[in-house]
Amino acid sequence: SYVLTQPPSVSVAPGKTARITCGGNNIGSKSVHWYQQKPGQAPILVVYDDSDRAPGIPERFSGSNSDNTATLTISRVEAGDEADYYCQVWDTTIDHVGVFGPGTKVTVL
């Protein structure tokens, strides 16, 4: 089965840039989606198809995907960005299945 890897945590000072990586075998050939989940809330889609922002998501959020790593970048980080972030792909290698990364906790210092 397809496996995604993420760092457990990322810490960043307000106003700085946070980069969250998502590793997978040849992930550059897949469409990667990113979700933000704040405590006690349902996840929301922030970036889809590698780099497109979902409606209502600030331009500070951007994504990229190449080779074996996809990256979610949060520029000019704000306190309200503190949350868990999950990458996700739809894997069609053998069957059609959804795959989530383990999640990254972003802490704003």
Place this chain on the structure above:
Amino acid sequence: VMLVESGGGLVQPGGSVRLSCVGSGFTVNTNYMTWVRQAPGKGLEWVSTIYDADITKYADSVKGRFTISRHSSNNTLFLQMNNLRPDDTAVYYCTRGMYIGRFQNWGQGTLLTVSS
């Protein structure tokens, strides 16, 4: 677009339960509908998707025990869960997408606890 789940609660191991998700602002039958779960303190886990002419896909962990379905008359998605185990304890989210594999809208979730 709104999704509202119901049907969670406390069930004994080996028991059954059916979760429901009522959609509004879109048509359940013409979208990619998915259940995603999250065990307490854990990450997100894809459970099942239904799409096109009711093609269904399942995670290995639930295959043979869970059945996803949808009903057009009341615009509702279902998840029939049989032979439940303690590790099925989780918040179950209903999601909707206009493209396969993209979970665009999420409900608020319903908590299922499997315990004796």
